[in-house]
Amino acid sequence: MEISAHGKLLLVLPFENRSSDANLDWIGEGAADVLNRRLESAGFLTISRGDRLYALDHLGLPLNFQPSHATTIRIAQNLDADSVVLGYYTVNNGRLTTTTQVLDVKALKLSTAITQDSDLKSLLTSFNGLAWQVARQLNPSFEIAQQTFLAADSTLRVDAFEKYIRGTIAEAPAERVSNLRDAVRISPTFSPAWVALGRAYFANQEYDNAAATFGRLSADDPNALEADFYRGLAFFYTANYLKAEDAFAFVRVRLPLPEVVNNQGVAASRRQRDGSALFQQASAADPKDEDYHFNLAVSLRRRNDIPGAIREIDQALKLRPNDSEAQTFATTLKDPASVKVNPDPGKAIPDDNLPLERIKRSYNETGFRQAAYELEQIQAMRMATMAPKQQAEALVKEGDQFLNRGLTLEAERRYQSALAADSNTALAHAGLAQVREHSGDTATARQEAQKSLSLSPNVPAYLLLARLDLAANQLPSAAGEVSQALHLEPANANARGMKQALEARGQQVP
Incomplete structure (x- = not known):
């Protein structure tokens, strides 16, 4: 596979x-x-x-x-x-x-x-x-x-694409924004242009515009992780820490890279919440980054864990000895006269003199993409241990998820891999049929659907054939295929919707 x-x-x-x-x-x-x-x-x-x-x-x-x-x-x-x-x-x-x-x-x-x-x-x-x-x-x-x-x-118009590219390469900020705004106006579903426009606003420190622009992407868009990372920063810089924390959390759940985990912790700390666990996770993932140890030291100090805070700030200074803020904080931690101790162990104490935890301001695109790629490889290796039929079923499920998001190329990869694992997987052929339908190859779409049904009756293949027959004004054939789909799944919303469409055209569905 x-x-x-x-x-x-x-x-x-x-x-x-x-x-x-x-x-x-x-x-x-x-x-x-x-x-x-x-x-x-x-x-x-x-x-x-x-x-x-x-x-x-x-x-x-x-x-x-x-x-x-x-x-x-x-x-x-x-x-x-x-x-x-x-x-x-x-x-x-x-x-x-x-x-x-x-x-x-x-x-x-x-x-x-x-x-x-x-x-x-x-x-x-x-x-x-x-x-x-x-x-x-x-x-x-x-x-x-x-x-x-x-x-x-x-669905992308060439003039919108030209505006997008010109906006991407423009040096003047105003020219960049102008071109990108034209791009999304002409082709509003082209998400890379929305991301580029959001980044242009962000670079201009127009954080409200940046947050609103990044928010135009759906949660399952391929660019959603980058968009929500910068959206989190935009919220953070406008002191909307709750929304910032939520945006970083959205990214962390999908790709827990250290800069994302750290930023969620920083946003949480600005809301007077304990970010220690997140800072520990970030420093464990990248122990050579001084900022993660610094942030953990500050967070542990808030929790009244003086030894833990000293340990982390010492580690931070080993990594960056000339960090003046860390030097001052270390001196304060190690001076008994400067350290307020809460008699209730484990309870945080208010201390307005504590330094603030540090946010990571840059999106490491390569790191994100490599992490996503590595997760895919891990998933592929896990699937390789399954029986062929199980592999195929898992791959079809992934393919369906991509197809539902409109990512037909990624979906076809999964369906093709499913058939490589088990060539008798009916739903993989049904998935390929839908990919062919999307690309306008109706003849091959019909062939794949028929091949799928020859292996096992299933709703997606019946409904695809019904859509093709309905488009060709072959109403009796479409009605028969919708009837078959409803026989398999009486409550299927798509089949019921097609039944209503056929009946509205005077064709009864048996």
């Missing part, structure tokens, strides 16, 4: 503009954005734009630098990338032509070039198709259908 792509790090560089029009430079960054999003959804571990820009800065290179192959290798090595996707494009008479190759960093070998030509208005479709071809080069056994990639940005 394989639901990930070998665990190798992949760096996608902006494509080089070989057109004569500098106003089209945004297309190169757009190509990198689409390929990054698609390949990450397909199970590859990609390197973020932020880390790429950090590497360029670390190497003393300008951010819009177009590297030679030698410099590309240096950048990849700096980021520990195993492969690099690079390319260039031209635009002539409204036609976009891209040429792309994959560089194997260790073997220093370039793949066969992939060339695509499309109408400029079909830019997103072209880049999504290119992402599928790159995935096939990186993993020849890659099974996700090309149409699933092509349909991934079906």
